[in-house]
Amino acid sequence: RNGSGKSTLLKMLCGLFLAPAGEIKIPHDVRFGHLPQVLEDCPDLSGGQRLNRVLSKILSDEPNVLLLDEPTNHLDSRNRRSLMRMLEHYPGTLIIASHDTELINTVTDTLWHIDLGQVTVFRGIYFNYQQILEDKKASIEQELSRIARQKKESHLALMKEQERNKRARVQGEKKIAQRKWPTVRSHTKLGSAITTGNKRLSHINYKKQQLLEELSSLNFPEVIKPKFRLKGLGHHKPLIRIQDASVAYEAVVILEDIHFHLSGCERVALHGNNASGKSTFVKA
Template identity: 25%
Template sequence: MLLKANQLKVFRKDRLLFDIEELAIHQGDRIGLVGTNGSGKTTLLHVLAGQETPDSGTVAATAVCTLLPQLKQGDGRQSGGEMTQTYIERALSRPSALLLADEPTTHLDTEHIEWLEDKLRHHYQGALIVVSHDRAFLDAICTEIWELDHGKLHHYRGNYTHFAQQKELAHRQQVEAYEAYTQKKKQLEHALEKKKKKADKATKPSQKVKSSGPKIAKPYYANKQKKLEKTAKSIETRMEKLEKVEKVKDIQPIQMTQHTMKEVASRTILRVKNVDGKAGGKVLWKQANVEVRGGDKVAIIGKNGSGKTTFLRMLVNGHPGVTRSEAVKLAYFRQDLSGLKADESILQNALKEAVQDETVVRTVLARLGFRGDDVHKPVEVLSGGERVKTMLASLLVSDANVLMLDEPTNFLDLAAVEALEGLLKDYPGTVVFVSHDRRLIEEVATRIFHIHEERIEAFDGTYEAYKQKEEKPAMTNREEELLLIDMQLSEVLSRLSIEPSQELEETFQALLKQKKSLES
């Protein structure tokens, strides 16, 4: 056993964040830690790493533990992806029997996420607890899932897909239990009503019995009424003992108004003709020729720095080589969330540009986790993930028929990612989105725009079909070494730009020489 914790309690002001009776981590464990935003995942990692003291309880570690913290966006000298790669390299290079990783795929492109998967699966020998909202990543590396839910820690065997299947089975069983409960309750209520009516009639003897005289009628009907009342009381007792089953919250279907969608259905609504892409003098792609049709769900994929966001902005802001149908009504989701009014509520923000009725708006908000009085919270008190959900809901219910989304799953917990996935699949309009979330792309995209090798390749079909087309052998040792050298070069260059030194220059030249040797 590498680590054991008992009776852990952590509070945030007066709110109990979590209360965990016991947990243990053994050699070889590969654990995915999941839960909604604010459930305490990051706090739990910090407590286990010894960087935060719980309000009560004990943590005993018998091995070296390394914490890979959640990283912020790059500071200008390094991109977020470069920072993440650097931290991962340092964490994995330390002699550690237990790695606690908080959102390690943040800012990484697909190639580097898959590199990290390979590293953790085939090269890292220690135990692992990882917090991630990347379901494909959790499927690839985890053999157990821990879920923090309403302050309690629940354990599930298998990867994330197995966890989701177990949750779905539990949901179905609860639905069946509730249906059986309501059916039994109705049967007992109906039986009780019948017995009470019979008991009431028993106090009123018929005319024929009345003529026999009161001496016969009174004792007979008194006894009959007593028996019926006793039976009724027995039924009431059975109802009281009937174990109550709570109603399950089902996902409500959404019927969105589609009048603006029909105007562009199946037509070419965006056309890019002979357009070059550049950023700061760097060529991103040459002579792009692609088009988007009404109803398409297009995923823009590619490495960090390949020009995905640049291309999306070009579609949004216009360009001489980009033509757009007059019927297009476009909505753009960007990371700064500049469209939100901080002093207004979630519901007010969502209703501002809505063409759907309030029932639909509230249903969309509920699917994203805002239920009941939650919709009246002002935006200024919301977390980053909650603001993202508010902005996405506002776009989904607006009069737009084309959604342009730049990394919409950043800051979202897994429940919100899956809810957004369902909403985008059901959305009757057109969606063009940039994402590194492979599962989201697999589930939503009907077409792929891949920016690579200074070109934009369009593919009609799903992400899975595209991957099969692009199928290539696993990364060789040489390719992995080149990837690592590229990361090291990036780090050294960043340091050279800040604090030049002869030692760094020599390191840089040695890395270049090593890279040339591998490439030759």
């Protein structure tokens, strides 16, 4: 999840950060190539162009270990496919920090899942890891449902036994008062069933707590649920109208003959290749 330490780990491996504890031992013949998440070089280029330029420079040094931090963040679909093909045939070691599940499934064979300061190592692709988690979650939830039914049945049985115990005690006390001295169930036997019922409920609660702890430790990916509210314009009045416009970047015309109309409550996606002018259009 975000903030779990993926980027920091990559920086420690290539020597940009010092480990606060312990020791990192790297063989002398290891040559790291580190692609950071934020690329500050060449601000005049698009995000995809910057990544291609920086990655080409890294590969020219012939690293045998590539450390890639969110490499597909700024790539269009074409460049993204091209990057994955290149990484599939890369002969060295790859360590990738990414939320891109397709990338992880395509080019990696071992998963390190970092969550709450712990690392879970899984030999296989991300899809299989998720499937195992889902199957285990379903199994635990099924067992919790069974335990809930068992707890309800045990609770009802205990209540019946307590009521039977109460009636027997009242009846015994009444006959003793009448000096009839009948043979009645002993208090030991009367209490034995109740004690057994309480122990059974205690065991059920203990088992339930164990399952809940196991369920919480499955480390499912973080699901971000926004808690804020956006107060939009609740009408369909025209907001933006563009006719016969052009967009230029440093005197170079990128887009021309633009006709664009946007009304309230509409949702528009800008889609195109890297450097096609999407960001420039928004800035304009």
